[in-house]
Amino acid sequence: MPINYIYPEYEIIRDKNKCIKCKVCVRQCSNEAHTYDEELDCLYEHNERCVNCHRCVALCPTRALKIVKTDHTFRENYNFTGELINEIYRQAESGGVLLSSMGNPKPFPVYWDKLLINASQVTNPSIDPLREPMETKVFLGKKVSKVEFDENGEVITKGYPNLELSMPILFSAMSYGSISKNAHEALARAAQELGIYYNTGEGGLHKDFYKYGKNTIVQVASGRFGVHKGYLEAGAAIEIKMGQGAKPGIGGHLPGEKIGEDISATRMIPQGTDAISPAPHHDIYSIEDLRQLVYSLKEATNYEKPVIVKIAAVHNVAAIASGIARSGADIIAIDGFRGGTGAAPTRIRDNVGIPIELALAAVDQRLREEGIRNEVSIVIAGSIRNSADIVKAVALGADAVYIGTAALLAIGCHLCRDCQSGKCNWGIATQREDLVKRLNPDIAYKRLVNLLTAWNHEIMEMMGGMGINSIEALRGNRLMLRGVGLNEKELEIFGIKHAGE
Amino acid sequence: MIKREGEIRIPSGCAICGFINKSGKKVSGDVIVKSISYMHDRSNGLGGGFAGYGIYPEYKDLYAFHIFFEDLNARVETERFLEKYFDIVNLSRIPVKKVKSITDSPLIWRYFVEPISTKLAASQLDEKEYVVQKVLKINSDIKGAYVFSSGKNMGVFKAVGFPEDIGEFYRLEEYEGYMWTAHGRYPTNTPGWWGGAHPFALLDHTIVHNGEISSYDANRRFVEMFGYVCTLLTDTEVITYIFDYLTRRQNLSYTDVANIIAAPFWEHIERMEPNQREKFKFFRNTFSSLLITGPFSILVGFEGGLMALNDRLKLRSMVAAEKDDTLYVASEECAIRAICPDVDKIWSPKGGEPIIATLYEKEGASICR
Numbered sequence: 001m002p003i004n005y006i007y008p009e010y011e012i013i014r015d016k017n018k019c020i021k022c023k024v025c026v027r028q029c030s031n032e033a034h035t036y037d038e039e040l041d042c043l044y045e046h047n048e049r050c051v052n053c054h055r056c057v058a059l060c061p062t063r064a065l066k067i068v069k070t071d072h073t074f075r076e077n078y079n080f081t082g083e084l085i086n087e088i089y090r091q092a093e094s095g096g097v098l099l100s101s102m103g104n105p106k107p108f109p110v111y112w113d114k115l116l117i118n119a120s121q122v123t124n125p126s127i128d129p130l131r132e133p134m135e136t137k138v139f140l141g142k143k144v145s146k147v148e149f150d151e152n153g154e155v156i157t158k159g160y161p162n163l164e165l166s167m168p169i170l171f172s173a174m175s176y177g178s179i180s181k182n183a184h185e186a187l188a189r190a191a192q193e194l195g196i197y198y199n200t201g202e203g204g205l206h207k208d209f210y211k212y213g214k215n216t217i218v219q220v221a222s223g224r225f226g227v228h229k230g231y232l233e234a235g236a237a238i239e240i241k242m243g244q245g246a247k248p249g250i251g252g253h254l255p256g257e258k259i260g261e262d263i264s265a266t267r268m269i270p271q272g273t274d275a276i277s278p279a280p281h282h283d284i285y286s287i288e289d290l291r292q293l294v295y296s297l298k299e300a301t302n303y304e305k306p307v308i309v310k311i312a313a314v315h316n317v318a319a320i321a322s323g324i325a326r327s328g329a330d331i332i333a334i335d336g337f338r339g340g341t342g343a344a345p346t347r348i349r350d351n352v353g354i355p356i357e358l359a360l361a362a363v364d365q366r367l368r369e370e371g372i373r374n375e376v377s378i379v380i381a382g383s384i385r386n387s388a389d390i391v392k393a394v395a396l397g398a399d400a401v402y403i404g405t406a407a408l409l410a411i412g413c414h415l416c417r418d419c420q421s422g423k424c425n426w427g428i429a430t431q432r433e434d435l436v437k438r439l440n441p442d443i444a445y446k447r448l449v450n451l452l453t454a455w456n457h458e459i460m461e462m463m464g465g466m467g468i469n470s471i472e473a474l475r476g477n478r479l480m481l482r483g484v485g486l487n488e489k490e491l492e493i494f495g496i497k498h499a500g501e
Numbered sequence: 502m503i504k505r506e507g508e509i510r511i512p513s514g515c516a517i518c519g520f521i522n523k524s525g526k527k528v529s530g531d532v533i534v535k536s537i538s539y540m541h542d543r544s545n546g547l548g549g550g551f552a553g554y555g556i557y558p559e560y561k562d563l564y565a566f567h568i569f570f571e572d573l574n575a576r577v578e579t580e581r582f583l584e585k586y587f588d589i590v591n592l593s594r595i596p597v598k599k600v601k602s603i604t605d606s607p608l609i610w611r612y613f614v615e616p617i618s619t620k621l622a623a624s625q626l627d628e629k630e631y632v633v634q635k636v637l638k639i640n641s642d643i644k645g646a647y648v649f650s651s652g653k654n655m656g657v658f659k660a661v662g663f664p665e666d667i668g669e670f671y672r673l674e675e676y677e678g679y680m681w682t683a684h685g686r687y688p689t690n691t692p693g694w695w696g697g698a699h700p701f702a703l704l705d706h707t708i709v710h711n712g713e714i715s716s717y718d719a720n721r722r723f724v725e726m727f728g729y730v731c732t733l734l735t736d737t738e739v740i741t742y743i744f745d746y747l748t749r750r751q752n753l754s755y756t757d758v759a760n761i762i763a764a765p766f767w768e769h770i771e772r773m774e775p776n777q778r779e780k781f782k783f784f785r786n787t788f789s790s791l792l793i794t795g796p797f798s799i800l801v802g803f804e805g806g807l808m809a810l811n812d813r814l815k816l817r818s819m820v821a822a823e824k825d826d827t828l829y830v831a832s833e834e835c836a837i838r839a840i841c842p843d844v845d846k847i848w849s850p851k852g853g854e855p856i857i858a859t860l861y862e863k864e865g866a867s868i869c870r
Contacts, residue, residue, distance in 0.1 A: 135767055139786045147753065469794050472719070473716030
């Protein structure tokens with residue numbers, strides 16, 4: 001029954017006049033979308049295998065290739081779109097859960113694009129970052145609430161362990177397993193050079209990367225893969241992963257075929273076995289259990305490292321964050337529903353959770369109302385796309401942001417969203433040796449450094465325009481934002497006025 | 502309808518000046534009026550005011566509340582509230598003189614009060630916190646009433662108009678103080694009522710400020726965590742609360758406060774001695790939300806002392822001078838020369854560098870710690 005034939009979404013267009021039959025495309029495509037027939041001396045395109053990752057397009061020496069969206073169509077239907085129809089065919093065929101990768105691509109509102117930033121005119125001066133100091137240094141962690149002095153007036157209070165960042169940006173958690181070793185190396189080296197942090201994700205820390213420990217956040221997730229004393233001690237901070245924006249309420253699954261020798265050793269599980277992270281932590285069924293894990297980790301590391309608790313942005317996020325702030329956590333990381341993933345059930349990725357912009361505004365406001373905003377720092381994730389998003393996030397109340405997708409884009413990801421296949425042609429979301437070696441960490445780390453250096457310059461320019469010369473004076477400074485095209489309720493949640501008001 | 506100050510945020514330019522006689526010698530209020538009048542063009546007639554210290558020696562142990570009432574009802578309700586929590590030792594209208602340019606005057610009353618001791622004990626608060634809470638309560642909850650001065654042996658006098666007319670209106674020549682500050686305002690919008698004029702005061706702290714701080718909402722949202730309610734949406738209000746929080750609740754010295762709100766740049770901190778570096782780093786991290794950015798020059802009056810401070814880039818003019826026992830500070834040199842033509846020393850303080858002067862009798866005694 002040929003119902004299961006699905007016409008390819010994208011078509012490879014080869015300009016035969018330009019093509020010199022060098023066969024780079026054949027060699028480069030791990031999906032085998034290009035083949036060569038020697039007898040006929042002819043190149044063929046297999047559109048059904050193409051994931052539109054642009055590897056062949058980028059490497060074709062004569063620019064003979066392009067990928068276009070097919071004009072093949074079902075009868076137009078606003079309700080049952082072609083995508084939905086095909087998904088039903090696929091599930092009717094397989095009986096399985098649909099899987100997707102990277103962040104939610106659906107046309108939900110992107111609130112960042114409905115927030116506008118202020119600038120100084122006449123009544124106060126803007127500040128030129130080329131001529132005056134412009135500070136983006138950030139500390140993450142709990143703050144002292146009462147300062148004590150000795151009889152000579154010297155401060156005797158010791159602060160809590162904090163992370164010090166040169167700019168309000170961190171690389172978010174992406175495990176060794178979900179991404180390649182070379183990708184990890186690029187992130188670690190970039191974090192070290194920039195004076196920021198990268199995050200191991202739940203896959204443990206490869207033995208070669210302990211040397212980047214000062215710039216590493218080590219994650220403890222529900223599967224506890226790769227967690228041991230040395231691991232906890234290696235990092236600058238420990239993150240308890242309670243949830244992920246792309247798949248709130250869901251665990252993780254790294255298939256056995258990706259568990260080779262190296263990953264097996266790093267995760268501390270046998271080669272070839274599936275690495276399954278349970279949906280909940282089985283020692284955390286409530287908020288008081290979280291407190292016990294937070295303090296267990298602090299005990300294990302002598303109270304020298306801040307503990308981050310990462311949650312997905314869900315409906316009741318403000319109350320949950322407030323509970324976490326009272327549970328000993330030093331930093332709360334909130335991941336919005338557009339956050340990326342190496343693989344998640346499609347329906348969950350596209351329908352569960354809330355936008356990070358609203359979650360951030362609600363959490364920051366709630367913690368202030370409760371008078372506990374100083375107990376924790378807030379780091380947000382879940383689709384920070386550029387420096388303006390960061391400025392808006394800080395003005396809403398974030399201390400810093402995690403970037404994941406943007407960092408991968410910087411090192412070559414083309415957002416084809418096929419990570420779950422493990423055949424990433426750019427050497428990022430794959431463990432196949434021939435593909436991994438395509439990603440040169442020497443070049444990749446430099447590109448990450450470039451991207452964040454550029455963003456930091458842009459942040460400084462925007463701050464200077466507002467007459468602000470230190471990032472802490474921007475944090476929670478919502479008067480610097482106006483909404484455009486937002487309704488009363490949205491403005492109320494953001495705590496901002498509409499443009500023109 | 503035009504919105505009143507408090508419903509919108511109004512940027513302002515300003516003139517400020519002030520002086521303190523460190524030996525405690527009293528000076529009549531007309532001197533400060535003369536000084537600020539020389540900076541007439543820095544105001545636009547939409548607000549001004551004065552703060553005098555040492556002006557109520559006969560009631561020096563009582564809190565002097567200066568209150569604006571929009572109508573009789575507000576006064577009745579406020580007095581009922583005051584009687585519940587305070588012993589009112591004296592009350593009267595504040596004497597004023599009709600001045601052509603000063604119109605729309607509210608009722609202006611003065612109360613000398615002390616907390617009822619049993620109520621104070623029952624509240625489990627220290628006395629100052631008790632008074633602060635009651636003042637903030639009146640200002641946020643009683644419609645048409647506004648306490649604009651609440652310290653001991655000091656008082657604020659302010660109105661909508663040019664400062665020299667306001668001085669005449671309040672008959673400042675009849676008061677004598679060891680310290681005076683003054684403010685002339687150049688708001689972009691009409692403030693709509695007298696409460697929006699400056700100085701802004703809480704207990705014995707008064708602040709006159711020239712500038713427009715860009716960190717306003719970050720500062721506001723932080724101090725509001727500690728029970729302060731910013732009803733006016735002005736820089737001066739939030740700066741006053743920051744001073745109250747840091748000196749009274751955190752017990753920090755005025756120098757430390759300056760090092761927090763106009764903190765040195767990181768590149769400067771990195772070059773300090775290790776001890777100093779740790780301290781400054783600790784302060785900047787702990788009180789990061791109280792860093793004030795954007796232009797400001799402020800004069801902070803407190804019991805027995807005066808502090809002048811510029812923002813760390815010095816984006817507003819401010820000049821200081823000394824003559825014998827008196828320290829003068831003003832937005833422009835002319836305001837100092839007007840009342841003290843031959844100063845011993847005159848200079849322009851650096852950005853972020855506080856100038857603090859206290860009465861000799863207070864010296865050695867630690868201020869706020």
